[in-house]
Structures are given as structure tokens and as C-alpha cells.
Amino acid sequence: MNYDVIVVGGGPGGSSAAAMLGQAGISTLLLDKSEFPRDKVCGDGLTPQAVYWLDRLGCVEEVLAVTNACLKDCDLYIDGEHVLTGGFTKGTIYPDFAILLDRRRFDHILLKNAVKQGAHFESKVTVRGIEPEGGYVRVHGVRDRKPVSFRGRIVIGADGVSSTVSRAIGNVLKDGVLAVSLRAYYKDVKHSGSNIKVYFDRHYFPGYGWLFVDDNGFANVGLGYAFDRNFPIIDNLSTCFKQFLETDLADLLKGATQCGSVSGGSSGFFPPKAISADHVLLIGDAANQADPLNGGGIHKAMESADCAVEACRLALEKGDFSQATLSRYDELWTSRFAMDWRTAEIFLSIAKNPSLNEFCLFVLKQIGKLTNSDPRFQDFASGIFSGVISQSTCLSPTALYHAFPKDPATWKAFMESNGGMARGTARLAWGTFASMAHAGIRMARNPITNLDWGLEVASKVVRLAERQVQSSAYSG
Numbered sequence: 001m002n003y004d005v006i007v008v009g010g011g012p013g014g015s016s017a018a019a020m021l022g023q024a025g026i027s028t029l030l031l032d033k034s035e036f037p038r039d040k041v042c043g044d045g046l047t048p049q050a051v052y053w054l055d056r057l058g059c060v061e062e063v064l065a066v067t068n069a070c071l072k073d074c075d076l077y078i079d080g081e082h083v084l085t086g087g088f089t090k091g092t093i094y095p096d097f098a099i100l101l102d103r104r105r106f107d108h109i110l111l112k113n114a115v116k117q118g119a120h121f122e123s124k125v126t127v128r129g130i131e132p133e134g135g136y137v138r139v140h141g142v143r144d145r146k147p148v149s150f151r152g153r154i155v156i157g158a159d160g161v162s163s164t165v166s167r168a169i170g171n172v173l174k175d176g177v178l179a180v181s182l183r184a185y186y187k188d189v190k191h192s193g194s195n196i197k198v199y200f201d202r203h204y205f206p207g208y209g210w211l212f213v214d215d216n217g218f219a220n221v222g223l224g225y226a227f228d229r230n231f232p233i234i235d236n237l238s239t240c241f242k243q244f245l246e247t248d249l250a251d252l253l254k255g256a257t258q259c260g261s262v263s264g265g266s267s268g269f270f271p272p273k274a275i276s277a278d279h280v281l282l283i284g285d286a287a288n289q290a291d292p293l294n295g296g297g298i299h300k301a302m303e304s305a306d307c308a309v310e311a312c313r314l315a316l317e318k319g320d321f322s323q324a325t326l327s328r329y330d331e332l333w334t335s336r337f338a339m340d341w342r343t344a345e346i347f348l349s350i351a352k353n354p355s356l357n358e359f360c361l362f363v364l365k366q367i368g369k370l371t372n373s374d375p376r377f378q379d380f381a382s383g384i385f386s387g388v389i390s391q392s393t394c395l396s397p398t399a400l401y402h403a404f405p406k407d408p409a410t411w412k413a414f415m416e417s418n419g420g421m422a423r424g425t426a427r428l429a430w431g432t433f434a435s436m437a438h439a440g441i442r443m444a445r446n447p448i449t450n451l452d453w454g455l456e457v458a459s460k461v462v463r464l465a466e467r468q469v470q471s472s473a474y475s476g
Contacts, residue, residue, distance in 0.1 A: 003029040005312055006139050006152035007119075008127050008165050011040065012050075013284030013301030014158030015110035019057050020309040022117030026316065029150055030119045031141065033126040036111050040103035041183050041265030042298075044220045045071070045196065045212050048094035048388055049299035057302075059113040066109075069100035069214035074196040074382075076368055078361055080248065083368035085194055089383035100195070100214050102185075122150075130155055130168045130280070135321070137279040153321050154312050156281050158301070161268050163286035169277040176270025176288075177352060179207065179295060180233065181224035182241045185259040189219040191252050199248050202361055204234065206351040209244045211252060219256070221249065224295055226269065226352050230449050238262075267297060269348055275333070276326045281308045289333075291387050293344035299387075300337075307332035340391040342464045349457050355442035355450065359435040366428070373413035374405040392468070 005021050007014045010032035021028040046054075046063070054060035073087040088096045115121050125148060127141045139150045157165025167173060191197075191213055199209040207225035223241045227233040234240060241262070245253060268288035275287045283289070284301030291300055311329035315321050351360050371378035380403035383389030393399040405411065418424030443450040 001151075002136065003027050003120075003150065003152035004316055005029070005154045005156060006031065006137075006150055007156045007158055008139065009158035009160060009163075009284075009286070010034070010036065010111050010114075010121070010123075011107060011158060011160065011284065011301065012110055012298045013286075013305050014156070015107065015114045016053065016057060016302045017156050017158060017283060017305035017308055018114035018119035018121075019059075019110070019117040020305060021312065022114060022119045024309065024313060025118070026312065028114075028119040029152060030111070030114055030121045031125045031127060031139070031150070032111075032121075032123055035123045037104045037108040039263075040107060041181065041263045042103045042220075043183070043210055043212055043222055044100055044102050044106075045296075046099045046101060046106070047296055047299050047386060048088055048092075048096065048098055049296075050302065051097070051099060052094045053299060053302035053306075056306075057110070057113060058117075059109055062109050062113075063101060063106065064099065066105055067099045067101045067214070068216050068218070069195050069212075071098040071100060071195050071212075072096065073194045074198060075194040077197065077199045077248065078365045078368065079201055081365070083365055084372050084378070086371060086378050086382045088386065089379045089388045091379075092383070092388050094388050098196070100212050100220070102220070127159065127164050130165060132279060154279055154281065154315060154326070156283060156305075156308055156312075157286040158283050158305075160285045161266050161288070163282065165280060166272060166282050166286050169274055169280050169282075171272040171274060171282075174266075174268060176268060177226060177228045177292070177348060178266055178268055179224050179226045180237060180264060180266045181222055181295075182237060182262050182264050183220060183222035184245075184262045186219045186221055186253060186256040187217060187259055189213050189217045189252060189256045190254075191217075191219075197252075199244070200361060200364060201244075201248070202357045203243070204237075204240045205354075205357045205361060206348065209248060211249060217256075221245065221253075226348060228352060230453055231352050231354055267295065269345065276311075276323055276329050278323050278326075279321045281311060281326060281329050283308050289337075289341070291344055292341065292348040293391060294385055294387065296387065303337060304333055307336065339464070339467060340387065342460070342467065343392045343395060344387075346457065346460050346464060349453075349460055353443075353450070353453055355439050355446075359439045362431050362435045369417045370405060370410070370414050372417070373410040374407065377403055377405050377410075395464075395468075 004027045006029045007018045018028050018030040076083045090096045125141045125143045129140050136151045197211040209223045211221050213219035267290045269292040275282045283304040289300045290297035315325045415421050415424035418427050
């Protein structure tokens, strides 16, 4: 049988794309190497953006019916100190809450929704490669050790960071900034405060630890770390994870029981050479589209699925499956999401330099303290980090001016949180000087690597500025 579209990968991006294609009446085959339900290493948190897309897909009620946690705020800790409790931004197109649901159940719901919308699903198919065949593309795979193949007009690669489809169109995998994570489940977790707890610490920055716990005390605990060739991964992430559990989470996990073993996963945070080719599109982690600022990948995969489906519809209408036509996907993703992604990428590029750990955490802590007395500024900072507010707005002087606190009472409370007006001023001045001096000393020990890093950051800033100018000119 020939299909209009073959989607490789049944995660959130692949199942979302298959559901949207099915809704449009496009014959769709969805392939995955696993049988469902199956587990997937993730924080299990579904952001407000993900909830929005679930509503668009028509399965939000089913997801809400099985979750045991509606999350409205987050506790932030930096170097062991509780800095703030903040909520999700209100007044956007997205809801002001997140939910918690393990990927085993979540992905299964999305898959069943795709089938309900008309997609055909084949499990236990490990895709080995693709090749053009006339006006079609042939997908080759293995199931139960036997070769299988399928034919379609377009292939959507939604097969993750190790994507076979991405490799097939000439991309080099894992050749940029990567993040690795370790995760474990615990039951009977007794906690106070928010159900979301995020931990930044100089020992595993750039990255963060987390504890997401539902109303029944079932928790997802994890630690992620970002690195590249210039700044390789810390010696032993497992040791850091163990330390995180035994220090930051010692009280919360007292009396709790670990469920199963520790699992690991990875994501890429660099643009691949191509996200479209003749007969082929890449979405989600296969295109390295997770948010570089917070690591969130589920809603980003759903966003790219929407762009890909629109490009598929155009190609099918025209009967043209060349890269020239399918590049409509690149255009859509770029116009809707590239500015924010590039902005977040710059922040990650700066933060990944371990010489800046102390300075970055010092700045984060001061921003966190400042938000405590100004709900409007907290909404802005929270929205930028979560992506609910366009992340590129933090580069706008006008937006920053309107968001930045102006009430003297806010600044008085901020200075008091640092020990009072006189002492707080001295602490801020010394903290800024000391952290910058420490960064300078550490960078001077490895000048070639840091020069290369500086040029990388500068080039990304220039490219972003050029894109912003082009966007403004186009809008004008």
C-alpha cells in the first residue's frame, strides 16, 4: 500500500503530526520501534504550551482525566537556597498551569488519538534507512528480525536525537551542544510548597535538577547537563545525580522509595544542516528543536508538527515533493519560532562555559529575588524561561523597560533581601566583582578555547540581529 505520508517515530511530535494529517484526510502511516505503552526518559511535565496543543489535537480531556497534578507554581533553588516561588504567566493564549503525567501513559494517549483520527500504526518497526523510488520514498526497516518496507510520498522524521531519517538526508548527529539527563521515579514523597521544584547549582551548571511530584506523592526526579566539544561533560554525571539526591533532596526523599532503575536520555541544541529535503521533513528532537533555555521538547515537537503538516498539505496539493516545495516547512518554522529559539540558543551558548558558572548563578539569584516583590516582573521572567512569552522580547529595550520594576518599594524589598540598603549594595557590588573576576581568571587558563567560544557567541548574536532586521523589514 502507498501512503501520502509516513511518520517515523510515535512520540509526541510524530503522533501529533499523524493526528493532524489524519484530521486533514491525508493517508498516514505511523511507525515506531516499540510497542505501546512504552516508557521514555523525560521530566514528565507538560507545559502550558503542551496543554494548549493537546486541546488543538482534541485529546486534552483524556490527558487531564488521568493526571494527578495540576501545577500552578514552582519553587526555585540556587546553590541550596530557596530563592522564589513563582507561577505561570497569565493572560497569554496558553493556560496558566502545567500538568504532570508519565510518558508511558501520555505517549499512548497521543498515539491512540492519532489512530482515532485516521492514521495507521505499525509497531516494532526499526527504521534502517530511506531511498527515493520514482515519485515516492521507500522506508526500509526490520521487524522481528525480518526486513520490511513501506512506500509514501513524504517521510516525516520524528525519531529523536539519534534520528535515522536525519542521517539519511546528510545531517551529522550529535555534533553540537547536547544535553544528557538522568531520571528516577520515587513513591511516597512527602513535600511542602510547590509540586515543581527546580535546582540550579554550580556543580552541575549549565543544567539543572528537578523534582516533579503529583498529589499522591509520586515523583519524577532528574538532573540534566549541557555540553559540547569545547566544554565536555563533567566526569561523572551519575555521581552528581547521587549527590543531588543526597543533598538537595535529602529531606524530601526521606521515607520515599525508588521505583525501578535510573534511566538516561539526551537532546541536541544545535541547528542541523537541513530539516527538509526531497520527500523528507524532520520535526522535534530529530531536528534538535527542543527549547535551549529550559530543555522542554514536547510542546516544541507539537509546534513543528503543525508546520510540517501544513507543508505536507501544500506538497500534496501541488503534487510536488521536492525540497523546493517542502521548504515551506522551513519558512513556517522560521517565521513562527526561529527568533525565540535563536535567542534561547545564545543564552545556552553563554551559560555552557563553565568559567561563567558563578557569575550566571549570581545573576539568576538576583533576578529571582527581584521578582519576589513585583508580580509583573515575575510574570515576565517566568514567561521568558518557560517560553510562554516570546523569548526574543527580552532583547527588546522597550519590552525590558516596561517589564523592569519601577516601584521604589520593590527595590527596597530587594535590597533588604540582600541584607539592607548599605550592606545589600556592598554585597551586590562585591558579588558582581568577585564572580566576574573569578570568571576572568578561569577563562585566562584556557585562552584558545575561550576565544573560540567568544567568537561562537558573537557570530550567533550577529546572525540573530540580522534575522531581527530582516524580520522587521519584512513586517514593514
